[in-house]
Amino acid sequence: MHPKMKRVYVGVDTHKKTHTAVIINCFAERLGEITIQNRPSEFEGFLTSVKDYTKRGIAPVFGLEDTTSSGRQLASFLLAHKKTVKQVGASLTWSERKNQPITHKTDSYDALCIARVLLNKYDELPEADPRDIYWTLSMLVGRRDAIVKSNTALKNQIHANITHHYPSYKQFFAVFDCKAALEFWERYPSPAKLNSVTTEELAEFLHESSSGFFGMAKAEEILDLVARDGTTETGYQSVRDFLITTCVKEIKHNHQEIKKIETAIKR
Helix, strand or coil: CCHHHHEEEEEEEECCCEEEEEEECCCCCEEEEEEEECCHHHHHHHHHHHHCCCCCCCEEEEEECCCCCCCHHHHHHHHHCCCEEEECCHHHHHHHHHCCCCCCCCHHHHHHHHHHHHHHCCCCCCECCCCHHHHHHHHHHHHHHHHHHHHHHHHHHHHHHHHHHCCCHHHCCCCCCCHHHHHHHHHCCCHHHHCCCCHHHHHHHHHHHCCCCCCHHHHHHHHHHHHHHCCCCCCCHHHHHHHHHHHHHHHHHHHHHHHHHHHHHHC
8 A cells, every 4th residue: 555545644723712623535525614613622633533533543633833832832732732733934835825716714624725735745745843932032033023114113103203303313312212412302302491491401311311421522413403493483392302211211112122021031
């Protein structure tokens, strides 16, 4: 008997809520379909249902398009029960679907395409390896990316407001969101906040917030630029100031969270 004839091929289209599996034989004939909820309590019943499509000497093999996120728990369960689980790339499923004379996009049809890829490329497909370390790292990296994206949006909001308050703001600091710059935008979101501030006071503030990098020269430069820009105060200025300070506070908080996440990634 040819090795392919000793198996049935189970393609599983995994999702957050449900998994849909289609079982085919070595001749690509559809034997059955199973849909289960994505929860561990249903996995045992799923495995039992698959066995109904196998005869003596015939073993089921499983192909999952996703074994690191929605399908991770199912893949881990199947491996724990000594089942063969293959990782089927999404691009392979897409190619199989496009190669058919009539293209469908349903969970059932995707599962069938996964099963066909499993049958045709069984020896080439990598073994599934849903280890928790990789899944956990992907969650940490995803969280970090989300915070960085959020900070980009917040910086754009600050730019949109600061440009009205300080027309020459790009000359204040070489890096718009360096520590000293953020401290400055938070304390002095508009020129009116500088009205009663002396050069010495501003220099001391800048020296402290930049860990000694800025001082009197930078304070004089900023105050000179503000004076040359002229009056920029508008109606509801306090509200516009509030928007800037809240954005800065959120960015600073996000910086702290990024450091914590990077520490967790290294660990």
